[in-house]
Amino acid sequence: MKTSFTKESKNMLRAIVALAAITMASTSFAQESVVAIGKVSSAGAVTHSSNTVSGVVTANRPAIGQYHVEITSTGAFAGTSADDFVVNIGVEGSFSDDITAVANVQSPTDDVLTIDVNVGAVEDSTNLNLAEERNNGFFFVIHRIPSSGAVDSSSRYLVATGTAGSGGGVGGGISPQGYALAGSRNSAGNYELSLSKTGAFIGDSVNDYVILLTVDGLGPQDKIIRGDGATAVSDDEVLFDVRVDDAQDETSDSAVIPTDRAYQFTIYRVSGGTEPALPASKLLRALGSVDGSTGDLINGTTSFSGGMLTSLRTAEGDYEILITAPGAFADSLSSEMVVQVLVSHNAITDEVPCGRATVVDADTLRIDVGTADVEQSGTDQATAIDRDFFFLLHEASASPRSDMHIGRKRALTKMKGDNRYNLNSAGQKIRVKAKGKRGKYFFAVENDGHVIDDLLVRQKGKIKGVKPKFFRLSGGRQNVSAKVKSVGYSVDDMRPDKIILFQVKTKFKPRDERKGKVRLGVSSSLEPTSRDTSLARIKKVD
Known part of the structure; x- marks a missing residue:
């Protein structure tokens, strides 16, 4: 029997098809590797956050410089272990200072994921060879490593990523939303980044942004870095302060010295709640964690189909991560590869990382990571030390x-x-x-x-x-x-x-x-x- 449709029924069918398309988009979005993102105040309160597991993000500060960030969602973490997550922390601050942070993932339950964050001053005048606990605000981004296969490269949160030279200018950088991206140097170690586009930031506030920073370098070094998520927001522009300091200057063991150094940045906008959204970018290339004592990969993967990820320890505090994927880097530039590294530790420490990514050939990319102790009295050089770490790699290319x-x-x-x-x-x-x-x-x-x-x-x-x-x-x-x-x-x-x-x-x-x-x-x-x-x-x- 032939079925006939009225104009109203045809419109209803079209609406059903449109709804199905939206549902498919939401399902695709759920594959994003970011679990949660946000900002925590020095007092231990979540200032702003978002998550992709329909959960609740909370934080607390049980002691000076000790913070817990918890994501609670029924059944969201069933079957996972602590090794399945990658954490990145950005220390908040627009002034020269000696504050750094490390993080550790607790064994998750089916419903709760807990991240320990320890914040401290590495140039402690009381004991020059130890860090001292300090209260300080920070940014956090938590990724999940898939149980098998490639990681989804997409993100709805990412608004800019790139590299900046010691002179302050952006060498390789991109904003997926088409914002103009610029960098400048105000004085030694004092840098500024800006995003601009007419009317793009109406209604935004300084708490809407998260910034991750890593000092560019090969081998262990003694520079520390921090930044503000946003120091000023207008309808047309957002400004970010970045500070780089030498934490191992022999002339002043209890203070840092502002210094010029190239760095890498990754900036996110925190969307409120857990609403689904289409991704704005597909720039994530790899993520994982490394055992500092052996150099072995604890866990990790790439976003390339058939891509391989390996790591090794080349010397104390010196590591090499290799990504191999046929033809994946044929059109890639080293200046557009952005690494974020964070020391993984369960207590306050005075060790800091650096990193750099280099395109070796069309099939291979190398990430060099260094970890160092920056509070050794009587010397102006950092001391290489083995330490576990997390890493992220983005490619700043459209x-x-x-x-x-x-x-x-x-x-x-x-x-x-x-x-x-x-x-x-x-x-x-x-x-x-x-x-x-x-x-x-x-x-x-x-x-x-x-x-x-x-x-x-x-x-x-x-x-x-x-x-x-x-x-x-x-x-x-x-x-x-x-x-x-x-x-x-x-x-x-x-x-x-x-x-x-x-x-x-x-x-x-x-x-x-x-x-x-x-x-x-x-x-x-x-x-x-x-x-x-x-x-x-x-x-x-x-």
Whole structure:
């Protein structure tokens, strides 16, 4: 029996399809490796936080300089161990100081994950060879390592990552949201980072941002680093202070000396609550933890399919992590590789890390990590020491890539062209049988790049034999024919992996045409040479 649908029922079906798409996006988001992110005050209160496990984030300070951060969510951590998590801590502060932090993961229960954070002054005047507990605010980002396979590279929180030179300028950096990113040096060891875009930060506050910092270096060194999540926020700009100090100056064993040093930064915006959201970037490349005494990898993985992660101890306090993946780094630059390192320890300590990532060849990347004791009296050099640590690696590269799919049916699974990129429509051609004068088919555009992008859809060359009309279906039916046929139709703010569906309706021209051809192209606004094409051949059938 043939079923007929009213206009209202058709609209209801479209709404159901849209809801299913949203649900799929939420499910994809749930794979993000970030478990929780936020800021804790010196008193031990959570100032602002967000999590991806529909949980509650709390903190407390049982003693001076000792903090506990807890994420509570029913069943969220069942089957996990302490080794399944990577913690990064950023010490809050916009003035030169000797405060550092270390962290440790307690054995989780099914419902609760607890992170111990110990904050202290490494240049303690009471005992020059020991750190002293201090109360100080800090930022935290907690990732989960998947039980198997590659880690999801996406994040909805990341707003900037990059490297900055000792002169303050940003060498390699990116903002997935398209914010202008800049760095400067105010004085020795006193740096500033800024994010700017007209109207982008309306309603934001200084507590909405988290910053992670790591001193750039090879081998153990004696520099410590700290920063403010945001020192000033306007509608159009956010400013961050960064301070680098020498914690092992022989002339002043109880004080630090501001000093210039290259560093690496990773900045996040804390979204309130646990609401689902599409990722803004796909920049995470690896994460893990290393045993300081042996150099062995405790746990870790990469975001590359088939990628391998290994580590070794090359000398006391000196480590080498290798990432191998066929062709993964063919277009990568060392200046765009951003490492965050944190010493893993369960008590206050005066040891600090540094790190640097280097592209070795198209298949290999090396991360050098150093850990050192910075409070040895009577010397201006740090002392190498073995210590466990956590690490994160991001790639500050947009890698723009636009992708076009085409098919006779609207289902993406029935379309051709996924992950095929060319200008001659190879593998992206279809034949459409038109009954009478009219035919129809579908196409979709997808952002296969690593950050948010605007994609331009445009007719390519002369259309033969037919008069096409182009309709955007995603987000409500909209006739976009005029722009597709002229300057191009821009699909704005396309997040990574986002797909927009279109329909093409064709009508044969008045003369006795029986064949037609429509060629379309899509390009990236970040890199206009990143293009893809499709071709539909329409044939009239009686």
